[in-house]
Amino acid sequence: MICSMTGYAVKTRDLERGTLQLELKSVNSRYLDFHFRVAEDLRSMELPLRELLASRLSRGKVECRLSFNAAVARGEQLTLNDELLAALRGLADQVRTAMPEAAPLSVNEVLRWPGMFGDQEIDFAALGPVVLALAREALDDFTATRAREGEKLAAMIVDRVNAMRAIVRDVAPRIPEAQAVFTDKLRQRLQEALGNASDDRILQEVAVFATRIDVAEELSRLTAHLDEVERVLKAGGASGKRLDFLMQELNREANTLASKSAITEVSQAAMELKLLIEQMREQIQNLE
Structure with missing residues (x-):
């Protein structure tokens, strides 16, 4: 499944001497970055918690808070040391x-x-298994929230992919006719400008320019990149970096499309494609 890097979960466990609480929250990051806020008495649990989290997470700035709030049993008499x-x-x-x-x-x-409080002292070393069990529960909820948001982000990306495909399907059939009209106008202008130049010379210039404004290859690569975006989304897993790379490739093709455009239809399509690519890139920045 596709997961967001944004998530939150908190779990508590009532024990004989108090309440154990573990909180997880994360935001976007290029790498997997941990920040622990652990009660001093439970500091020995930081390494096991780090290993547990690293086994389930790939990217994100993750904050883990572990605390223990001591409680006094009803009727219990506290005695100072x-x-x-x-x-x-x-x-x-x-x-x-x-x-x-x-x-x-x-x-x-x-x-x-x-x-x-002397004899009220708690054996925190014995809480290790309890802490890890609580952490696994919190991590299950945490990854579930990231997965739910990731599913929504993936759906938004697919919507943009479909919109881009529609633009390509709409503009591709109209390009040959529009380019033919444009090259005819160009031929007439060259004849007027060059005067006595031979027809072969004019045809050669027109052919060179027609090659320069041919965007069939760019449209084909755009479609191939869109196919890859959908494949990566279906494959799932930690795919944020791969999708971000594909956005760069899509943007490169859209820019080339705009630079080679000699007709209004292609210029407008390139602008719409770049807008959709930017919208996808913003969503992909949130993916693990």
Whole structure:
């Protein structure tokens, strides 16, 4: 399937000592770029999380937030760690002696200090399997949101492809007749300008110019590139870079079409094609 690089998912798990939460969100990026915001007590989980995410994602700037909010059971009596509290007080006094301008620790900071509640301390090392299980659930939802948006983007691209095919089908049959009319006018002007020049000379000049304004090859390549865009979309997977390259090729053919245009029909078709290509390129920038 085709996936967008934009996605979001959040999962929580209620545990005996609190609530574990893992949040994933991503935006566009040329490469796969991770940014982790992990609670200090769970810092050891960053590498396993990185490996898990990398196994499922190919592109995007991905932010992963992992937090644990401790909870107190009903009727549970909290007890401060007196030894740790005394040690903090002594350290705070030393800091203020050396740095009188230093701000004192707030009550909130003291209460959140690791180990401050003594026997209430949580074994975060044992939470590893739980964290990974939660991450897999979040990743499933995350990839599902990216896939849904990718499906919508792919449909929008196919609509533009169909519109481009319609333009090519409409203009291609009219080009030979329009070019014939143009070359007849050119022949008449050359005869008027060159006067006594031989008919062979005039025919030769007209033939050279007719070759220069022939756009059959450009139209054929446009159709081939559009076929490839549809093939890539159907194949799915991480195809954003491939599709972006095809947009460059389509744009190159449209520019050549415009530069070789000697008739209004081709000029107008080239402008419409370039507009549709740019619309597709904007959508493709969001694809993985």
